[in-house]
Amino acid sequence: MDPNRAWRELADAYQAQELDQCVELAEGLVQWLAKDGYPPTITRHQAFDRHVVKSACEAILAEVAG
Numbered sequence: 001m002d003p004n005r006a007w008r009e010l011a012d013a014y015q016a017q018e019l020d021q022c023v024e025l026a027e028g029l030v031q032w033l034a035k036d037g038y039p040p041t042i043t044r045h046q047a048f049d050r051h052v053v054k055s056a057c058e059a060i061l062a063e064v065a066g
Contacts (some may be wrong), residue, residue: 001032007040026057
């Protein structure tokens with residue numbers, strides 16, 4: 001997985017309200033992080049980026065679930 005690409009695609013899918021794509025990408029990122037994969041680079045502080053990405057993905061999944 002390329003988490004930077006997945007993060008950009010998730011942002012685009014969210015903006016376009018492509019909910020199925022949002023779920024697929026958010027679940028993929030959460031699973032990647034759970035396996036100790038590196039997070040997408042947002043701030044260049046890896047531990048912080050991990051929390052930001054995990055929180056955002058969980059929020060998107062909760063929003064889509066209703």
